[in-house]
Amino acid sequence: MSPSRRAPARPLLALVVVTALGLSGCAADRVPPEPTAPAASAAVPGEAAPDALEALLASSGDPAACAVSFDGADAPPVLQSDGSLFAELPLPRREGAVFAGWYSDPEAAARRDAAARVNIADAVACGDGDRLVLHGAWATPEEAAGLDVGVPILMYHQFTDRPEGVDDPLRLNWAYAGDFEAHMAYLADEGYYLPSWSELSAFIDGELVLPEKSAIVTDDDAHSSWFDLAVPVLDAHHVLATSFVITKWRSEETPSPYVLQRSHTHDMHDPGADGRGRMVNWTAEEIAADLRTSADVLGASEVIAYPFGHYDERSKRGVADAGFDMAVTIEPGLVRPGADKLALPRVRIDYGMGLEAFVASLG
Known part of the structure; x- marks a missing residue:
């Protein structure tokens, strides 16, 4: 994340824009490949x-148009x-090169x-x-392959100010709000890059280079404590996060420009037979029908979180058939290049995880 994410209104990271390609970030929305590749790390003139x-x-x-x-x-x-967070940027592809942002x-x-x-994760400052x-x-494929x-x-769940x-059987699911504030401040102060889900998808496909210090913040369930204790912290530190929402339980709009609301299914967060x-x-x-319902509520079909972490090959078929x-x-x-997109791992944040343990968990 750039230092501008710590500024209150219009960061000085100007030069950013919404793409006419839409919000989904799907591969079909990306700019088609061009016949020749530029030199690694070099810009190609193309001003409108x-x-x-x-x-x-x-x-x-x-x-405020820019x-x-x-x-x-x-x-x-x-x-x-001008002054708003922007939607997905184009993720162009070129033969013989890997896009680097x-x-x-x-x-x-x-x-x-x-x-x-x-x-x-940035706001536009048109000046x-x-x-x-x-x-x-851009980077060469060899250079991109050599990066680790x-x-x-x-992964967060509920939050407490105690x-x-x-006193809860799922005590470890509850993060202390003071720890969460320290975690988000660290990401902001240390300049962590916060990829969008379309960027993560392109990274997995080997079509995008991400900075070494990259991280994605998520919360499961959209519990009331998320709104009360966590979202204000995200706003204060300008940290982008994703809330996985059970749309049968919640259907209101996002509480913050810094919160992407994505599917935790519509009505599958309950035990089956x-x-x-x-x-x-x-x-x-x-499964696909349920997920389409949640996508209609949220207006997004990029990614879901499996309830309870339970999934199998049938689950993955349903997710794919629903268009996720x-x-x-x-x-x-x-998450590394080549990962199974329908079974992505996460880093669990348990109660009592202080800053030192949090930093270690970032890898």
């Missing part, structure tokens, strides 16, 4: 013509709203400076004008 930017701005009714063009990829200019200036792109890399340029970087990056998907914890989760009791067709790209488990580990 002034008339195209003028047309974009003229078509917008947003007084027209952005892309240097380093064949992507059309798009509109973004968008940056705030060409020098940062050439260095692949993680502090200047931008994505949906005094109404146009920006975002700069792309593992991404922790951090340092001594709670054998006492295990419905995800391993229902048919693939029933990824699923997270409760199995321990880091």
Whole structure:
């Protein structure tokens, strides 16, 4: 994460924009490959013509509209709203090269400076004008293959403001709010990059290089303590997180621009006939129907979290048939290129995990 995520309103990481490709980040939405590859870590000129930017701005009714063009990829200019977090950026592909992200200036792109890399965890700062340029970087396939990056998907559940914890059979599921604040402050202060789910998918496919210090923050169940104790911490530190919501229980809009709400199923967070989760009791067709319902409520079908961590091959078929790209488990580990997208590991955060143990868990 760049230092700008610590600033209160408009970070100085300008040069960011919404892509016209949409919010899903699916492979089909990415820019088609070009016939030749640029040199590793070099930007390819591609700034939009002034008339195209003028047309974009003229078509917008947003007084904060900011027209952005892309240097380093064949992507059309798009509109973004100054001061808002932005939607998914294009993830271009080129034969013989691996995309290495968008940056705030060409020098940062050439260095692949993680502090200047931008994505949906950042806010747009258009400056005094109404146009920006975002700069792309690339790596050779050999260079990308030589990197040893593992991404922790951090898993939280409920939260308490009692340092001594709670008297509950699932006591370890409860994180002390003071520990959570220390964890999020560390991610922010240490400049951790917070990939979007589409970026993680491209990383798994070997189509995207992620910084060594990358992490994804998640919460299961959207318990009331998440809203009361955790979301204000995310807002304060400008940390992007995903809340896995059981849509039968909750259907309200996200509580914060820094919270992505994704599926924890609609009505499968209950035991099935054998006492295990419905995800391993229902048919693939029933699973897919339930997940489509949750996707309709949330307006997103990127990723789900398996209730209770229960899944099998039937579950994975149902997830895929419902149009989801990824699923997270409760199995321990880091996400690396080539991982099974329908059985991604996570890093469990238990009650009492202080900062030292948290840092160690990041790998």
